[in-house]
Amino acid sequence: MLWFEQSPQAQNGQSPPLWATLSTDLIQARPPVTGGRHMQMERTIPAEKKRKKGLLSTLSEQKYLLFMSVPFMVLVFIFSYIPIWGWTMAFQRYRPSKTFWEQEWVGFANFVKMFEDPNFYLALKNTLGMSVLGLIIGFTMPILFALLLNELRNGFFKRFVQTVSYLPHFVSWVVVSGLVYKMLSTDDGPINQLIAMFGYEKVQFMAKSEYFWFVVVLSDLWKELGWNTIIYLSAITAIDGSLYEAAKVDGANRWQLMRHVTLPGISRVIVILLVLSIGHLISIGFEKQMLLGNPLVSDASQVLDLYALKYGIGENNFSFGTAINVINSVVGLMLLFGANGFFKKRTGESVI
Amino acid sequence: MSQSPYRNPLQKPSVMDRVVDIGIVVVLLLVVIVTLYPFLNVLAISFNASSDTVKGGITIFPRAFTFDNYRTIFSFGSIPQAFLISVLRTVVGTVLSLIACSMVAYVLSRKDFVFRNFLSRYLAITMYVSGGMIPFFILIRDLHLMNTFTVYILPGLVNVFFIFMIRSFIDALPYELQESAKLDGANDFTIFWRVILPLCKPVLATAALFIAVGQWNSWFDTYLFNGSNPDLTTLQFELMKILQSTQTGQDAVNGNDMARNMQQVSPESIKMAITMVTTVPILMVYPFLQRYFVAGMTLGAVKG
Numbered sequence: 005m006l007w008f009e010q011s012p013q014a015q016n017g018q019s020p021p022l023w024a025t026l027s028t029d030l031i032q033a034r035p036p037v038t039g040g041r042h043m044q045m046e047r048t049i050p051a052e053k054k055r056k057k058g059l060l061s062t063l064s065e066q067k068y069l070l071f072m073s074v075p076f077m078v079l080v081f082i083f084s085y086i087p088i089w090g091w092t093m094a095f096q097r098y099r100p101s102k103t104f105w106e107q108e109w110v111g112f113a114n115f116v117k118m119f120e121d122p123n124f125y126l127a128l129k130n131t132l133g134m135s136v137l138g139l140i141i142g143f144t145m146p147i148l149f150a151l152l153l154n155e156l157r158n159g160f161f162k163r164f165v166q167t168v169s170y171l172p173h174f175v176s177w178v179v180v181s182g183l184v185y186k187m188l189s190t191d192d193g194p195i196n197q198l199i200a201m202f203g204y205e206k207v208q209f210m211a212k213s214e215y216f217w218f219v220v221v222l223s224d225l226w227k228e229l230g231w232n233t234i235i236y237l238s239a240i241t242a243i244d245g246s247l248y249e250a251a252k253v254d255g256a257n258r259w260q261l262m263r264h265v266t267l268p269g270i271s272r273v274i275v276i277l278l279v280l281s282i283g284h285l286i287s288i289g290f291e292k293q294m295l296l297g298n299p300l301v302s303d304a305s306q307v308l309d310l311y312a313l314k315y316g317i318g319e320n321n322f323s324f325g326t327a328i329n330v331i332n333s334v335v336g337l338m339l340l341f342g343a344n345g346f347f348k349k350r351t352g353e354s355v356i
Numbered sequence: 357m358s359q360s361p362y363r364n365p366l367q368k369p370s371v372m373d374r375v376v377d378i379g380i381v382v383v384l385l386l387v388v389i390v391t392l393y394p395f396l397n398v399l400a401i402s403f404n405a406s407s408d409t410v411k412g413g414i415t416i417f418p419r420a421f422t423f424d425n426y427r428t429i430f431s432f433g434s435i436p437q438a439f440l441i442s443v444l445r446t447v448v449g450t451v452l453s454l455i456a457c458s459m460v461a462y463v464l465s466r467k468d469f470v471f472r473n474f475l476s477r478y479l480a481i482t483m484y485v486s487g488g489m490i491p492f493f494i495l496i497r498d499l500h501l502m503n504t505f506t507v508y509i510l511p512g513l514v515n516v517f518f519i520f521m522i523r524s525f526i527d528a529l530p531y532e533l534q535e536s537a538k539l540d541g542a543n544d545f546t547i548f549w550r551v552i553l554p555l556c557k558p559v560l561a562t563a564a565l566f567i568a569v570g571q572w573n574s575w576f577d578t579y580l581f582n583g584s585n586p587d588l589t590t591l592q593f594e595l596m597k598i599l600q601s602t603q604t605g606q607d608a609v610n611g612n613d614m615a616r617n618m619q620q621v622s623p624e625s626i627k628m629a630i631t632m633v634t635t636v637p638i639l640m641v642y643p644f645l646q647r648y649f650v651a652g653m654t655l656g657a658v659k660g
Contacts, residue, residue, distance in 0.1 A: 062470055068544035073463040073475060076456055076514045080482060083511045086495055087487020093494075100494070149387070155380050165384045167646070168391050174642050176573035178596045179635050182627070183394040185599070192412040194393065226391065258376065291576065295596065309489065316490040317580070329488025337484065 094327040114327035124328075127311040130217075130304060134293070135285045138221045142232070143281055145225055147274065150236035151262060166237075169230025177227075181295035184223045185210060210296075216304035220292050235277070236270055243269035272353075279347050279355045283340025286332060308332050395635070402426070402629040409625045425629035434586055434594055435630065442572060442591040443637075445508040449571040450564055456513050457563065458556060461522035462548045479516045496581055503585045507577060512570070518563045525559035526552060561648040565641065572638045595634050598627060 063070065094114055096107040118124050149169075156162040172180065187193050188209040196206045209215050247265050256264065290309035297305030308328060316325015348354045396416040401409055408420040429435045463469055464476060487495075492511075501507040529552070537547045553560075575592035582588040 059470070066468075066470060066544070069463045069466060069469050072459045072545065072548065073469075073471070076460050077475065077478065079456075079510070079514050080479065080516075082499075083492075083495070083514075084482040084486065087491040088485055090487045090491025090494060093491060100497075152380050152384060155377070156384070157377075161381070161384075165388055167643075168388050170642070170646075171395070171639065172391060174569055174573075174638050175635050176575065176592050178573075178575050178592045178599065179631055182595070182599045182631050183398065186398065186628075187394055192414075194397070229387070230391070258373070295600075312489060317493055322490055322494060325490035326488065329490055333485065333488060340484075 091326060091330050093323050094330045096323055098323040098326075100322070110323075114323050115331070117324065118327050118331070123306070123311060126303070127306045127308045130293075131286060131288060131307045134217050134220055134307065135288045137217055138224060138288070139281055139285065141221050142225050142228065143278065146229055146232035147236055147270075149229055150233045150240060150270075151266065153233065153237060154240050154266065155258075155262075166230060166233075169233065171230070172227040173231035175227070177291045177295050180223055180227055181292075184219065184296060188219070210298065211300045213301045213304035216297070216301040220296055220305075223296065224292060235273060239270040239273040240266060275347055275351065275353075276355050279343045280340070282343035284336065285339055287336045398628045398631050398635075401625055402632045404625060406623045406625040409623070425625045426633075428626055429629050429633065434589060435591070435633070437587065438589050438591045438594045439633065441505075441588060445505070445574075445590065446568050446571040449509050449512070450568045452509060453513050453515060453518070453567050454560055454564055457515055457518040458522050458553060458560065459548065460514065461519045462526060462552055464519065464523045465526040466544075479519060483516050493580060502581050503588065504582075505588055507581045508571070508574075508590075511577075515567070518567070522556060522559050522563060525556055529555055558648050561645050565645040565648070568641060569638055591630075591634050595630050598630060 092104075093107075095109060095111060097110050097113075098107060153162055153165060156165075188195055190196050190206045190208055195209070200206055207215075209219060243266065247269070248261060251261055251265050286308065288307065288309075290307055290313065293305045293307045293310055309332070312325045312328035312332070315321045315328070344355050393416070397414070400416050400418045401414050402425055403421055403423070404414055404418040405420040405422045405424065413419075460475075460479075464472065464479075466472065469475075496502060496507060496511070501510070533551055533555075534547050537551050542550065573592060575590065575596050578588070578590045578593035579596070583593070
C-alpha cells in the first residue's frame, strides 16, 4: 500500500497508517495542534548578527543539536542509503565473498534474464491484478462507510461501530491469515455453513486459485476498513456547517446534501489518497500473499516481492533479486509521479 | 454528534427518513458482526476443551470451558520464551525509537539549525526511494546483525515518518517557552528534555502506539534474520510457523523447523489459544490510546 512497504522500517513491521501517505508538506501545513490557541512563532534572527558569525562558531554553539542529530543521520545512512547503493548489485554478478571493486559487471544481463522469465510476468500479473482489485474495492468502501457513519444520529452507536471497526487494524497479518483460514474452512467455517444452509455445495476457498485474489482483497478490506475511514470522517467534520444550512434552505434532501455538499467537501482528500494509491499500485508487498497463500494457489499468489524473495534470498541469486527490486521501485516511482502529474494538470494541486 | 448534518431540525423525520435510518443501522450492525465474530469465535474455541472442539459447532461461547489450552501453551517449548522476546522488543524498541525520533524532530524544528534544510531533505528522500528487500538483507548480513536481538531495534530506530509527525507538533508549540528556558541558562538538550518532551505527550502517545503495534506484530524480520535461532523468535513468528505448517501441510521456513513443527502439530484449540495470546496484549493497549490517535488522525487529515 505504501512506499514504506519496501523500506527497512516496513520490513520491521512498522508500516505507518494510511494517513502516512499524505505528503510531508501537507502534514506540515496542518493547523496548530493545540487547537489554534497558540500561533506559530517564526523565529527571527537579525540578519547582521547571523552574518557576523562564522560556521565554526555556529557549529560549536549548536553542538547539542549536532549531538542530537548526527548519530541518527549516520543510522539513516546505513539502513536507508546503503541499500539504495546496493542497487549496483543488479548490474553485477554479485558474489558475497568479493569486495565491490572485484565484482564482475554484467550490464543489463539480470534484467534481460528477468524479462525472459515467464514467472516474472505471472508475478507482475498477480501484483497488478490484486492491486487494481484492491484499489477498486479497498478504496471505495471506506468512503461509503464514512458516509454511512456520518448519517448516524446516535453518538454512542456511532462510536461503538467505529471502535469495533478499528480493531482488526491492530492485529497482525499472521493472526488475520489464521482467522481467514478458520472462517473459510470447509469443516466448520461459518461462511461455508451459511452456504450449506442455503443448500449449496461447500466451497474450498483457500484451495482454488481463482478465489485467491478476492480472498486477499476482501481480507484486506476487513482489516483496514475502519482505519481507512478515519481520514474521511475527519474531513467530513471539517466541512463548514453553513454549507448544509444553505443547501437545506434551498430545499435539498438528505441524498442531495450528501451528493452536493459532503462528497465535494471531501473530494480533495479522496484525490490525494487516490493519487497515492496509484503510486503504490505495484508495491503491494508480499505479506498477505505469503501468509494467505499455499502451494495449491501459487499460480495466483506469486507477486513481485515474493518472486524477488524466492530468487534473491531463497536461491542466493542476490543480483537477480535486486534487479526485481529495482524494477519494482522504479515503476512505483514512475506511477506515483505520473499520477501526481496528471492530477496536478487537472486540478492545479500537487500531492507530493 | 447527536444531530446528523443532513437532518433538518425543523422538519419531522418522514417515513422515508426512518426507513433509510433503519437500513443504515442494519448495514453497520452487519459490519460490526463480521468484524467481531472471528475474534469471538477464536476466543470461545481457545477456552473450549480440545476433545470437545473437534465435534465442531462452537460459535461465540465455549461449550466445555477449560483453561487447559492456555496452560498447555505456556508450558510448551518455545511459546513462553517467544512471548518474552516479543514483549522485550516491543518495550525496548518503542522507548528507544521514540527518544530517537523526537530528538531528531526537535533538531529539525529549530529554524536556526545549520544543517536544517539538508537534514530535512536527507530524511525525506528515504521516504520515496528505498533499496528493497535483497540489498537490505545483504546489508544486515554484512553487518553481522543476523541472529541478534539488535536487528529488531536498530534498523527501525529512526523512522522518518514519525520524525515529521513529531516535528510538526513541536512547530506548533510557542517558541517563547524555549527562549525563556534559554534565558534561564538551559542548553539545547535540556530544553528538549525538560521543556519540549513533556509538552509532546499527545503526539508521543500516538507515535508510541504505532511503533508498539509495529514491533509487536512484526514477524518478517524474525523470519529473515532470526528464524533459525529459537532463543530470539517472536510470538508472531511462532504462530506463523504453526499456522503455516498446519494450513498448508508444508513447511514455510526450512527443513529443521519442519521436523520440530510436526511433533507439535497443534489441535485446533491450542492454535486458537496461541492466536489469542498473540492478539490480546496489543488490543489491550489501544483503547487507552484511542483518544490520542483519533485526535492525531484528525490533525493529520487535510482540512478543507
